[in-house]
Amino acid sequence: DTEVTQTPKHLVMGMTNKKSLKCEQHMGHRAMYWYKQKAKKPPELMFVYSYEKLSINESVPSRFSPECPNSSLLNLHLHALQPEDSALYLCASSQGSGGLNNEQFFGPGTRLTVL
């Protein structure tokens, strides 16, 4: 089973709201990722968790707060977002990090609209 699931599929929020995106995988992968994708652009890396520890933060604004409660789950907490944060948010996982372990499998994404 090479499935990464994400909830919700769609999310509309105001700039003062607090919401969370959730991601889950049951492949035993030890690295999980958040990407942001704008229309007609490739995915941009936001965060990487390796063995449940944050290993990469690509200078993402603090209004995005990741959390990895366990090896199967990854959350992205959202607060005080701006309309320009509207995008498809993708979660991915890989067996590990580096080399052949970096084969990344993506979830279907959460389409976020900030009003």
Place this chain on the structure above:
Amino acid sequence: QKEVEQDPGPLSVPEGAIVSLNCTYSNSAFQYFMWYRQYSRKGPELLMYTYSSGNKEDGRFTAQVDKSSKYISLFIRDSQPSDSATYLCAMSRNTGFQKLVFGTGTRLLVSP
């Protein structure tokens, strides 16, 4: 200059054609090469994952890597309308964790 260059297309072909999708890159440190297929408003789906130079075949898909030319290709045989999607190349370096560097994606349209 971008690290990875990919023609955005669209590339329009008739059903049954052989499709060639390509990326060039500038960083000789890239060792791992991937092709993803992404349907509109969906997440990318990993099609091929290759290491260093050479060919890899999986069903109707063949991935080629030419490190000497810094050029990778994805060939799709007997293309189908269901192959219509955006194809993203991605690559990473060898040592430790390295993030994927994506091309901009090529939009492919296969007409019946």
